[in-house]
Amino acid sequence: MCxxxxxQLLNKxxxxxxxxxxxxxxxxxxxxxxxxxxxxxxxxxxNIILILLIVVSLYSIINSxxxxxxxxxxxxxxxxxxAGLVQQIDVSGNDLSVTYKKVGxxxxxxxxxxxxxxxxxxxxxxxxYGVNSSKLETVKINIQxxxxxxxxxxxxxxxxxxxxxxxxxxxxxxxxxxxxxxQAFTFGQSxxxxxxxxxxxxxxxxxxxxxxxxxKEELSEVVDFLKNPKKFLEIGARIPKGILLMGAPGTGKTxxxxxxxxxxxxxxxxxxxxxxxxxxxxxxxxxxxxxFKMAKDMAPAIIFVDEIDAVGRVRGAGMxxxxxxxxxxxxxxLVEMDGFEPNEKVIVMAATNRPDVLDPALxxxxxxxxxxxxxxxxxxxxxxxxxxxxxxxxxxxxxNLKVIAERxxxxxxADLYSLMNEAAILAARENRTKVAQFDLIRxxxxxxxxxxxxxxxxxxxxxxxxxxHEAGHAVVxxxxxxxxxxxxxxxxxxxxxxxYTLKLPLEDRKxxxxxxxxxxITVALAGYVTEKMIMDDVTTGPSNDLQxxxxxxxxxxxxxxxxxxxxxxxxEGTGGATLFGSRGVSDSxxxxxxxxxxxxxxxxxxxxxxxxxxxxxxxxxxKALDAIAARxxxxxxxxxxxxxxxxxxxxxxxxxxxxIEHQG
Numbered sequence: 001m002c003x004x005x006x007x008q009l010l011n012k013x014x015x016x017x018x019x020x021x022x023x024x025x026x027x028x029x030x031x032x033x034x035x036x037x038x039x040x041x042x043x044x045x046x047n048i049i050l051i052l053l054i055v056v057s058l059y060s061i062i063n064s065x066x067x068x069x070x071x072x073x074x075x076x077x078x079x080x081x082x083a084g085l086v087q088q089i090d091v092s093g094n095d096l097s098v099t100y101k102k103v104g105x106x107x108x109x110x111x112x113x114x115x116x117x118x119x120x121x122x123x124x125x126x127x128x129y130g131v132n133s134s135k136l137e138t139v140k141i142n143i144q145x146x147x148x149x150x151x152x153x154x155x156x157x158x159x160x161x162x163x164x165x166x167x168x169x170x171x172x173x174x175x176x177x178x179x180x181x182x183q184a185f186t187f188g189q190s191x192x193x194x195x196x197x198x199x200x201x202x203x204x205x206x207x208x209x210x211x212x213x214x215x216k217e218e219l220s221e222v223v224d225f226l227k228n229p230k231k232f233l234e235i236g237a238r239i240p241k242g243i244l245l246m247g248a249p250g251t252g253k254t255x256x257x258x259x260x261x262x263x264x265x266x267x268x269x270x271x272x273x274x275x276x277x278x279x280x281x282x283x284x285x286x287x288x289x290x291x292f293k294m295a296k297d298m299a300p301a302i303i304f305v306d307e308i309d310a311v312g313r314v315r316g317a318g319m320x321x322x323x324x325x326x327x328x329x330x331x332x333x334l335v336e337m338d339g340f341e342p343n344e345k346v347i348v349m350a351a352t353n354r355p356d357v358l359d360p361a362l363x364x365x366x367x368x369x370x371x372x373x374x375x376x377x378x379x380x381x382x383x384x385x386x387x388x389x390x391x392x393x394x395x396x397x398x399x400n401l402k403v404i405a406e407r408x409x410x411x412x413x414a415d416l417y418s419l420m421n422e423a424a425i426l427a428a429r430e431n432r433t434k435v436a437q438f439d440l441i442r443x444x445x446x447x448x449x450x451x452x453x454x455x456x457x458x459x460x461x462x463x464x465x466x467x468x469h470e471a472g473h474a475v476v477x478x479x480x481x482x483x484x485x486x487x488x489x490x491x492x493x494x495x496x497x498x499x500y501t502l503k504l505p506l507e508d509r510k511x512x513x514x515x516x517x518x519x520x521i522t523v524a525l526a527g528y529v530t531e532k533m534i535m536d537d538v539t540t541g542p543s544n545d546l547q548x549x550x551x552x553x554x555x556x557x558x559x560x561x562x563x564x565x566x567x568x569x570x571x572e573g574t575g576g577a578t579l580f581g582s583r584g585v586s587d588s589x590x591x592x593x594x595x596x597x598x599x600x601x602x603x604x605x606x607x608x609x610x611x612x613x614x615x616x617x618x619x620x621x622x623k624a625l626d627a628i629a630a631r632x633x634x635x636x637x638x639x640x641x642x643x644x645x646x647x648x649x650x651x652x653x654x655x656x657x658x659x660i661e662h663q664g
Contacts, residue, residue, distance in 0.1 A: 048169050055161070071113045072098070078129030081139055091122055092144040194294070195261065195268040204258045210388045211381030211413070212252060218372045219243070219260050222347060226264035226300050229345070240370040241337055244308075244363070245351040247374030250414030253351035256374065257304040260349070267301040269294065273310030276329045284311065284329030292336045292346065299345035308350040312358045330359060338366045376412055378508045379405050385413050389420040396436040404440050407487065409508055411447075419443045445502070449494040458491070458498065465531065466491045466499040467632035469541055471625050472530030472618060473501040473523055474643065478652050479617050482519040485655045489628070490637040498541065506655070514562045517552060522610040522617075524549040529614040530625070553606040554599070563602045571599065624650035 072080075077098060080086050090097040096114040116125045126136060195202045206216050225232050225239040232239060245253040254270075261268035269291060276284035295301040311329045337348055350368065352358065362368055377385060383405035390401065408416065422443035427435045446452075458466060470489050477483040484503040491499040503523075528542035561568040571591050591599075618625060627646050631638055638646075644654045 048165075048172065052165050055165075071115075074114055074116060074125060075129055077114050078126050078131050081126060081131050082135050084135065084138065086139050088140040088142065089122065090142045090144060091116075094118055096122070193270050194298075195258070195270070202258075203262045204255065205262045206259050208388065209252060209255055209259050210384035211377040212256060212374055213381075215245075215256060215372050215374050216259075218370070219256060220263075222260055223263040226266050226302075226345075226347070229300075239347065241366065242348045242350065242368035242370070244355065244358075244368040244371045245349065245374060246355045246371055247351075247353065248376060248412060249353055250412030251374045251376060252413045253374055254304070254306055255413075256372075257302070257349045257351065261302045261304075264300070264302070267295070267298040268304065269298075269301060270304045270306065273305055273307045273312065276311050277326055284325055285332035288329060288332040288336060295346045301346055303346065303348045305348065305350040307352060308362075309352045309354040309357055312350075312352075312362050314357060314359050315361075330362070334361055334367065337368075376410060377416075379409070382408055382411060382416060385416045386420065389417050393420065393424055394434045396434040398437045399435065399440065400437060401440075403437070404444070407441070407444055407504060409505055415447055419447050422446050445494060445500075449497055449500060451494065453493040458493075462498075463491060463633055464629070465535060465539065465541070467629040468530050468534050468625070469527040470499045470501050471628040471632060472526040472614075474503075474628060475621050475625050475647070475652070476526035476614050476617050477501070477503050477523045478647050478654065479621065480519040480522060481655075482513070482516045483523050485640075486643055487640045488638070489632060489643060491632050492636050514556065514560075517556055517560075517562065518606070518610060521549045521552055521606065522614050524552075525607070525611045526614045526618065529611055530618055533615065533618055549610070550603065550607065553603045556606065557599050557602045565602055566595075566598060571595065621650065621652060624652055 077086070077089075077096070080098075080100070085100055086098055087101045088099040090099075094115050094117075096116055098112045098114055100110040100112070102109065116122050122141065123136060127133075206220075209216065222239060222243065229239075245256060247253055257270070258268060271291065276287050291303060295303050311326050311333070313326070313330075315327050315330065348368075355363075355371070358368075363371075383401055386401045386404060404419070408419065411419070419440070420443075423435050423439040426439045426442060427433075470491060474486045474489050477486050484505045486501060486503045488502040489500075490502075494500065524545045525542075527545050528538065531542065532538050555572075556562040557566060558571040561570065624647055627650060628638070628643070631642075631646065647654065
């Protein structure tokens, strides 16, 4: 599949939020993981039973080892004593350990066990079995004491050990129940992460945040109030209680909030909106109360709620009813921000890329009444952000961050960080100690499209088809007056793209005109037109081009009022694109079937006219198309300088910045 790549500054989508695991709780569990999970009561019971079985097995092994000697009756012992075979007898209570004399050349002693009559002396027992006193005097008899710790342990051990294990089992279960009870009491406590003002390792100031000049100016008033509230209060001014940071993902909303706390030198409490909501009703509201209580105790302080749209959505939307846990959490936030108790030294900051779904009560004066929009960085801001991320990286002499900033329109601060990191990884992978300009250029494409798929080899026919497809994009983009100039053409696979044409604007734009949109659609259809014209067939390659161009044509008609027949009407439903590229819940139509047919007719007409224009350009500049395709099949990648030499040789003049300014 071939992707036609065009950076649009106002239509960049952000990633969705990953679901967060509810419940929390401490990690751990039994001493040996059980079959029912680490924190399961059944697991703990199984662990204790396993330990008991192991101890019993060891006790049995020890006993079997001790009983390995032969046991003989007393009558046999008396006969052996009379025969002079016994050397020594050790008496321990009623137990007898008999040591026999060595026989012949044998060096090993033979020890046998026996047992005397209870309550009778050994000598009396042997005398009763006919052993005379002279034979008994030749045997050494040792009487061992029956008292002592070992004696009592051996005596009481079989009874005490089971009792000890039963007691340990009861204690362990009581401890588990107590721990569960303590977790129930702490379940409603806030999970916010706190950064103290004297923590130098996490302190961030405005110097560490490049770009966002207007946002920093707005937030500097908050810093001034936290440092010196007296001058505001004396003149009757009150600082906004809530500040809502709005912007696309990766523009630095969280970083700015931390920078405000660092500049003011106050405590900073950060939490995500999804961390309030749990499976139990009332937990979210309890955590909100606990969070504000901690902030009041540490005042002056800043509370930062990231992704507040997770709990701050419009109430009464028909999902969950009035007792919905999310709505109760939102109600508690509203009360804490503008309740009966004044919180003049606690400022609430929040971030979202979905301001359109927030509840109106959350945005009214007295709550989040100041809204700071953080835009995607322009060229100078991108250069400043690159310098911030380049502080700890060794660069080669050929590195020019200004060129990188010019080639990254539409990149957010997070994208630029990823770019610099990928460049360092590429240099380290190739065993180089410095990051070169070539690494930065490659990392731009890796961030936008993904890594090169060198193992994805195209056949000769597919390679030729891809080369003509990308050459068609490039030639049409170079001829049309309102299309952006081509910076690079490649037929090396990256991500899901078999090839790509990279075209970038000469300057950052905040708005686009109808003529620019029409030229973009024409360029997008150029690959489809070229395949059909050159190969007399159509493949699945242009599928993404068709999707992008059709969606853009429909937005021109239904969203931007760029249709002559329909006029200045916004016909998209609630599922249309929002301020920062997010999508709504539903795509309900708010117009009749007749208007729907008219929209389809207008979209079809735009696509047909653009395709016809692309066909005319391809036919007119067929020689330039063949030259570019042949060069692509030879070297696979053409940079801007070489590409402009080819098209100049075939009568196409590249666009310069002054040409764009003249058209404007």
